[in-house]
Amino acid sequence: MPKIKVENLIKVFGNNAQKAVELLNKGLTKDEIMNKTRQAVGVGGVSFEVYKGEILVIMGLSGSGKSTLIRCLNRLIEPTAGKIYVDGQEVTAMSLDELREIRRKKFAMVFQRFALFPHKTVLENAEYGLEIQGVDSATRQEKAKQALELVGLKGWEDSYPDQLSGGMQQRVGLARALAVDPDILLMDEAFSALDPLIKREMQDELIALQNRVQKTIVFITHDLDEAIKLGDRIILMKDGKVVQQGTPEEILTNPATEYVEKFVENVDMSKVLTAQSVMKKAGNVAYPKDGPRTALRKMQEAGISSIFVVNREHQVEGVVLAEAAVEASKRGEKDLTNIIEKDIRMVKPDTPINDLFSLMTDIRYPLAVVDDNRKLLGVIVRGSILAGLAGRGNE
Amino acid sequence: MDMPLPKIPIGTWIENTISWLTTNFSFITKTISGITETGIDAFIAGLMFFPPWLLIIAFALLAWFLSKSRNIALFTLLGLLLIWNLGLWAATMSTISLVLFSTIIAVAIGIPLGIVAALYESFYKIIMPILDFMQTMPAFVYLIPAIWFFGLGAVPATFATVVFAMPPAIRLTTLGIRQVPKDLIEAADAFGSTKMQKLFKLQLPLATQTIMAGINQTIMLSLSMVVIAAMIGAKGLGGEVWKAIQRLKIGMGFEAGLGVVIVAIILDRITQKIAGNKK
Numbered sequence: 228m229p230k231i232k233v234e235n236l237i238k239v240f241g242n243n244a245q246k247a248v249e250l251l252n253k254g255l256t257k258d259e260i261m262n263k264t265r266q267a268v269g270v271g272g273v274s275f276e277v278y279k280g281e282i283l284v285i286m287g288l289s290g291s292g293k294s295t296l297i298r299c300l301n302r303l304i305e306p307t308a309g310k311i312y313v314d315g316q317e318v319t320a321m322s323l324d325e326l327r328e329i330r331r332k333k334f335a336m337v338f339q340r341f342a343l344f345p346h347k348t349v350l351e352n353a354e355y356g357l358e359i360q361g362v363d364s365a366t367r368q369e370k371a372k373q374a375l376e377l378v379g380l381k382g383w384e385d386s387y388p389d390q391l392s393g394g395m396q397q398r399v400g401l402a403r404a405l406a407v408d409p410d411i412l413l414m415d416e417a418f419s420a421l422d423p424l425i426k427r428e429m430q431d432e433l434i435a436l437q438n439r440v441q442k443t444i445v446f447i448t449h450d451l452d453e454a455i456k457l458g459d460r461i462i463l464m465k466d467g468k469v470v471q472q473g474t475p476e477e478i479l480t481n482p483a484t485e486y487v488e489k490f491v492e493n494v495d496m497s498k499v500l501t502a503q504s505v506m507k508k509a510g511n512v513a514y515p516k517d518g519p520r521t522a523l524r525k526m527q528e529a530g531i532s533s534i535f536v537v538n539r540e541h542q543v544e545g546v547v548l549a550e551a552a553v554e555a556s557k558r559g560e561k562d563l564t565n566i567i568e569k570d571i572r573m574v575k576p577d578t579p580i581n582d583l584f585s586l587m588t589d590i591r592y593p594l595a596v597v598d599d600n601r602k603l604l605g606v607i608v609r610g611s612i613l614a615g616l617a618g619r620g621n622e
Numbered sequence: 623m624d625m626p627l628p629k630i631p632i633g634t635w636i637e638n639t640i641s642w643l644t645t646n647f648s649f650i651t652k653t654i655s656g657i658t659e660t661g662i663d664a665f666i667a668g669l670m671f672f673p674p675w676l677l678i679i680a681f682a683l684l685a686w687f688l689s690k691s692r693n694i695a696l697f698t699l700l701g702l703l704l705i706w707n708l709g710l711w712a713a714t715m716s717t718i719s720l721v722l723f724s725t726i727i728a729v730a731i732g733i734p735l736g737i738v739a740a741l742y743e744s745f746y747k748i749i750m751p752i753l754d755f756m757q758t759m760p761a762f763v764y765l766i767p768a769i770w771f772f773g774l775g776a777v778p779a780t781f782a783t784v785v786f787a788m789p790p791a792i793r794l795t796t797l798g799i800r801q802v803p804k805d806l807i808e809a810a811d812a813f814g815s816t817k818m819q820k821l822f823k824l825q826l827p828l829a830t831q832t833i834m835a836g837i838n839q840t841i842m843l844s845l846s847m848v849v850i851a852a853m854i855g856a857k858g859l860g861g862e863v864w865k866a867i868q869r870l871k872i873g874m875g876f877e878a879g880l881g882v883v884i885v886a887i888i889l890d891r892i893t894q895k896i897a898g899n900k901k
Contacts, residue, residue: 303811331814342809346827356813359823407813 228315229276230411230443231300236273236309238295241266244307257466269295271467272309277411282437282444284458286451292467293447297415300445301334302326313411331360335404339416341396343388349375349399350384356407367406374406375399377436394425401433405440414446418453424508424605430456451490455479463487502583503576505612506596506605512537515544517563519556522547533592535603536567542601545569546592573597576604583612644770651771658777662723669715677715678702685888689895697891701884710859710881717848717858717885720776724783724844729837732788736795736836737821746796753789761786761847765854779848779856787843794836798829834897841889849882859885 239247247266250259257268270292277283287293298304300311302318311318313333321329335356343352351358353374357367375381378398388396397417404412418426430453437444448454454461455475462472471483482488510529513522513536526534526549536544545567555566572586573595587594593606644651669677681702686695705714739746764785768778802825810820826833852860859881866875 301812303808327814327816329814330812334812336809336812338805338809340805342803342805344806344809344824355810355823359810359813359815359819403813413812 229312230279230314231277231445232310232312233276233300234274234310234312236270236296236299236311237307238269238292238299238304239266239307240269248308257468268292268467269304270299270306273464273467273469275462275469275472277443277445279410279443280441281459282446282457284446284448284454284461285464286448286454286458286461287464288449290466291464293449293464294415295467296464297413297445297447300413301330301336331356331407333410334413335407335409335411336413336415337397337400337404337417339419341388341393341400341420343396343399343403345388347387348384349380349386349388349391349402352388352399353402353406355403360407370408371402371406374402377405377440378402379432392425393421394429397421397429401436410443412442412444414444416447416449419448419450423503426453428508433457463490502574502578502580502594502596502607503604505580505583506576506607509535509595509603509606512541512603513547513563514538515563515567518561519552519563519566522552522563523549523556526552531593535592535595535606536563537603540600541603543571543573543595543597543603546571546595548591568592571595573601574607575599580612583607587612640767640770648771655772655777658723658780659775662719662776662780665723666716666719669719670712674702674706674711678706681888685892689892691891691895694888694891694895698888701888705881705884708877708881710862710878713857713859713862713878714881714885716776717845717860717882720780720783720848720851720856720858721841721844721885721889724780724787724848725837725841727780728784728788728840728844729791731784732791732836732840733795733833736792736833737799737826739792740796740799740825741817741821749792753793756785757789761850762853765851769854774855776856778854779851782851782854783844783847786847787840790839790843791833791836794839795829795833798832798836799825801832802828831897834893838890838893838897841893842886845882845886845889 237248237251239251241247241264243264243266246264247260247268250263251268251271255263257271260266260268273292273296275283285293285296295304299306300318302321306319309319313329316329318326318329344355347355350368350371353371354367357370362370372381372384375384375398378401380395380398380402383391383395388399391399397420400417418429421429434457446453446457448457458475460472461475461478463470463478465486471478471487473481478487479491482491510531511525511534513525513534515536515538517525517536522534526532532549533546534549535546538544547563547566548568551566551568552563555563560566571592572590574583574586574597576596576598578596583594587607587609593608595603596605596607597603672680678699682695682699685698686692689695702714705711735749739749761782764782765778768782772778772781799821806824806828807820810824815823848856848858849860849863852858852864859878862878863875863882866872866878
């Protein structure tokens with residue numbers, strides 16, 4: 228049995244919704260209905276299933292109805308027609324009391340703009356779901372603390388949301404959702420408001436987290452990269468309808484319609500194929516004053532075999548290879564100055580990915596991505612380019 | 623020149639209504655009047671029981687404790703000393719008592735009404751025009767029915783003051799609750815909050831600052847009305863001003879007016895500080 232089952236779900240905004248539903252069932256499009264009846268179709272007859280333990284990504288551009296759709300699942304927005312089942316129970320037929328109960332026990336939601344309560348501390352925010360269920364203070368604090376630890380916010384319990392960065396705020400949002408131990412996580416563009424590197428970090432952590440907690444996740448995004456990275460399956464929406472659903476592989480290799488094809492292409496052309504989009508955060512960096520042993524330990528910590536050396540302004544000075552550091556340490560050298568390779572290859576964030584590939588064939592360290600002032604923005608390893616290319620069919 | 627059509631007897635209607643109300647419900651208004659009168663008198667008597675210097679120190683300390691500001695405490699101390707010196711101590715105590723009484727009643731009625739108006743659109747639509755009416759009707763007009771119901775003295779003054787000073791408490795409570803961002807409400811709903819949980823855990827805490835601003839305005843309006851209410855026999859600083867007007871004594875009027883200003887500044891700064899300190 229699927230965890231969530233959605234049957235011909237329709238949401239029309241306007242005062243004559245039934246008329247619009249009739250027209251929808253006759254096969255008219257969103258625009259035609261808008262012209263005829265002045266009714267705005269948010270979701271125009273969508274059916275799908277979500278299975279236990281999977282991440283289902285619903286992807287579409289703004290106006291495609293994806294945010295309306297996810298809000299229909301827990302009836303934050305009341306559907307106009309159609310049926311929704313969770314564990315076989317029909318959510319669309321529930322009374323308000325039953326609905327509140329299922330929102331408390333089965334669903335938890337993470338929002339694009341975090342929606343943290345500004346007058347509550349991080350811990351109190353994480354406790355909120357349990358608090359309104361009437362769980363006693365000691366138990367809910369313990370669970371909230373566990374959830375905060377899970378998202379890496381141990382030690383921040385007493386801060387207020389406005390004291391945290393965007394990425395950390397969204398971790399609180401995630402902890403608030405995880406603290407109630409829901410079956411289903413609804414994530415509405417959860418990472419869209421974060422800057423690219425933080426976003427990628429959060430995606431990695433979500434995947435790691437999902438391996439441990441095994442929730443059923445419905446994830447909304449407008450970002451194909453994100454959809455491909457996170458989704459076990461992807462549903463692509465346009466104008467309130469599903470245009471294709473399938474695994475990321477299927478969508479990339481067999482675009483069902485011209486629209487999907489364009490979508491996939493567009494993403495490739497614009498941003499996927501630049502250095503910025505495939506770079507990783509430089510795990511660890513060394514400083515010229517560091518001793519060879521310090522550099523080695525930093526490499527070991529980050530699991531890398533070479534390390535970039537930066538000055539105080541975070542500008543790249545060069546790179547040190549592990550072998551060289553071992554030699555230097557045997558010779559008893561006190562700092563890295565003798566073994567820094569200064570003549571290294573660096574690229575700008577907007578360098579196309581095809582150029583990167585040739586640059587990387589004969590070097591033994593990652594490519595450094597730097598801005599105009601030589602400040603280190605990130606690094607590119609060969610694997611990440613390959614993954615970037617392989618993920619996009621026969622580009 | 624008069625209009626050739628007969629006059630619509632709005633005034634007569636109102637008079638008849640009020641007259642009907644007073645004849646049929648005077649036992650209620652009399653009871654209320656009795657209780658309130660006793661309460662206010664006891665409170666004033668209580669204040670007058672202490673020597674002024676002791677109360678001045680107590681007020682200054684209270685101001686410090688509430689506002690956490692040394693300047694405000696110092697101003698309270700000096701301002702009240704000046705009032706004592708001008709011989710306006712008894713009048714000031716009576717004014718402060720009336721203001722506090724009226725404010726407490728206005729807030730006790732106003733905040734719940736404001737909450738209901740924020741949560742129920744239909745009630746909002748009914749009460750907003752009434753509030754507009756209450757606020758734009760010249761304040762003096764409230765004095766007349768107040769006399770019908772309660773006779774002369776402190777009670778009709780309190781009644782008129784409550785009617786006049788309540789709108790901001792209602793309005794700003796409603797505003798504060800409605801200003802809570804939609805996405806926070808959505809989050810609270812998504813976790814399965816009841817209406818009451820949303821109100822007490824989210825909406826009221828986030829509206830506190832706005833509600834405090836409303837209380838501040840209610841206090842200020844109470845103060846201005848208490849002065850006007852001197853015309854129907856409320857004593858206090860307003861009474862002094864009124865006497866000065868009748869006798870055309872400019873110095874006396876100015877001194878009493880200065881007393882009102884001092885009381886106003888003290889009450890305003892303290893409540894503003896409380897509103898600002900809340901997070």
